[in-house]
Amino acid sequence: MWSILYLLRNDPDKLRWSQERRGLDPGIVDEALKYDQLWRKALKELNELRHQHNQLSRQIARLRGPEREAKIREAKALLKRIEEQEALVKAYEAKRNELLLSIPNVVHESVPVGVDESDNVPIRYYGRHRVWEGHLDAFLAETEGRGFKVDYEVVDWRPIGHADMLTVLGMGDTLRAARAAGSRFYYLFDDLVWLDMALLAYALDHMAKWGFRPCIPPYMLRREAYEGVTALSDFEDAIYKLEGEDLYLIATSEHPMAALYMGEILDEDDLPILLTGISPCFRKEAGAHGKDTKGIFRVHQFHKVEQFVFCVPEESWDWHERLIKNAEELWRGLGIPHRVVNICTGDLGVVAAKKYDLEAWMPAQGRWREMVSCSNCTDWQSYRLRIRYRPKGGGPNRLVHTLNSTAIASTRAITAILENFQEPDGTVVIPKALRRYLEPFDEAPKDIIRPRAKHGQRGGSA
RNA sequence: GCCGGGGUUCCCUAGCCUGGUAAGGGGUGGGCCUGGAGAGCCCAUGGGCCGAGAGGCCCUCGUGGGUUCAAAUCCCACCCCCGGCGCCA
Incomplete structure (x- = not known):
């Protein structure tokens, strides 16, 4: 049974609790409860009317002559009442579903309460x-100030930001990309192309x-x-639609992978199903105006290797820990x-x-930036x-749980590499783990990315 | 885009012409049988409502309308899949 409906009927306080933790109105639970009860009562009456009508219908099949005509008149009259009752049931049900579907996933007990990302809790x-x-001061406040002993070394030169590194290296051009496609697009060249490919191969291989x-997966x-x-709200903010077609560009391979078994009933023996998707990701980034406008940190398109799991409900919290450990x-x-x-409730x-x-x-930047997002979506x-499964010991079909996590998103990983492995002379050391994935390509860099010698190329990255 | 074929319960399939409780097989679960297993036989198998329970009832044949007392079945519209033609990296 769907967890939201189960809780509504068996433990509505848990739903109210979840809504409150998220800073949302718990009153919606009582509203839903009211319409659920109205619906059940109306449905019961409707079923009784339908039963009467079915019985009449069966009698008519066996009758002839005036007796038959009389029953038909009776059935016709009954139909009018059924029609009215059907409209009532439909209205109550629609209202209840609208309410229930608008309730966000029930938060886990361990999720910290908070308003925005500043309330997220480092673990x-x-x-x-x-x-x-x-x-240094800010770093120590964020680490030792929170009681964490974190390893660090102090440097007296300030590393160049990832956006400017594109210009320094001469391997990224966001100005021309903006002219051709718009802001938050990019051209990447040379070593950064090899790096993008190597990062994906590294993640996929592991x-x-x-x-x-x-x-x-399908990209649409x-x-x-x-x-x-x-969430429906994402359609406006995040997802590109193809004009004139019922098709949407994927924001992550999580989405097509989640939809892989839509409408299906799986065997419990087939679970867990572990997938790793590789795909481009397309995001509108509406509502992010002014944030990370330079460089390739927040862009409309990038490549990503993703982890995805379908599993039985009892195992999803273990898998959640496994996925973040993998990342x-x-x-x-x-x-x-x-x-x-x-991540906090807000x-x-x-x-x-x-x-x-x-x-x-x-x-x-002197701060930590999101590279991976790892979610347990339970049965949302x-x-x-x-998507359900047949339990091994019999019993009614149950909803599977789904989980997803980034493995590596290419452009973000590149920004982290450009800042963390940068030398004072502007070169970038390639992480050792990537070298074997660069090895097959004669022209790919193996140890160090050096600024490109100028060939009349303006490396504007703005 | 055009022409043809199709969409039935967990899976496969029958039913559609000729409207009247969705048949059969497979899988799975349970039971009988057995020293144990297999074979064999029996029951169950989607969603929901009522009921303490036993049980009762409703809905479900791609989707939405229509005709009818009654629709998987007839009519209309749409969606999707497969094949052929066309186009194509």
Whole structure:
């Protein structure tokens, strides 16, 4: 049974509690409860009327002559009442569903209460952070001030920001991209192209090794599928639509992978299903005006390797921990200092019951920035997509749980590499873990990315 | 885009012409049988409402309308899938 409906009838306080934790109106629960009761009562009456009508119909089949005519008149009269009752039931049901579908996923007990991202709670740090002396106080406040012992080294030169590094290297052009396509687009060249490919290969290789099935999904989805995987509000803010077609460009491979089994009933023996998607991602980034306008941190398109899991409800919280551990292992492998934060209720989004972000340390900015998002969506997506499984010991079909997590998103990973492995002379050291993925390409850099010698190319990155 | 074929319950399939409680097989679960297993036989198998329970009832044949006392079945519109033609990296 769908968890929201189950809680509404069996534990409405839990729903109210969840709404309050999210800073939302718990009154919607009572409203939904009211319409659920009205609906059940009206449906009961409707079923009784239909039963009468069915019985009449069956009698008519066996009768002849005036007796038959009389029953037909009776049935006709009954139909009018049924029609009225049907309208009533339909109205109550629509109202109840509208209310229930608007309730965000029930938050997990361990999700911290908060308003925005400043209330997210760091839970562990990794790596030796390179801290410019001008950022030291803020860094210490954020780490030791919160009781974390974090490894760091102080440098007396301030690393160049990732956006400016594109210009320094001469390998990215966002000015010409803006002219051709608009802001938040980019041309990447040379070593950064190899780096993008190597990052994806690195992530995909490890995910496959860990038992995740590689998947190239559709890059577009029908609206019906999209409504099952994401909040309706995202259609305006995040998702591109193809003009004149019922197709939407995917914002992440999470979405087509979630929709893979829509409408299906799986065997419990088939679970868990582990997928790793590789795809471009397209995002409008509406509502992000003024944020990260330079460079390639926040862009309309990038490549991503994603982790996705379908599992039985009892296992989803274990899988949630596994997915963030996988991501951490990938980022540890790259040697990029980072931390994991527990996303607070105000920053959680409606789909997830709990979310971890992995944030990389960005030496030029002196703060951690989101690289990975790891969510347990419980049955929020599977209810809407009608993805169920047959329990092994019999019993009614149950909704699966779905989880997703970034493995590596290419452009963001590149920004983290450009800042963390930058040398004072403007070169960038390539993480050792990526070198074997660059090895097959003769023209790819292997150890160091050096600024490109000028060939009359204006490397504007603005 | 045009022409043809199709969409039935967890899966496969029958029913559609000729309207009257959706048949059969497979899978799965349970039971009988057995020292144990298999075979065999029996029951169950989607969603929902009422009921303490036993049980009762309603809905469900791609979607939405229409005709009818009654629609998987007849009519209309739409969606999707497959094949052929055209176009094509």
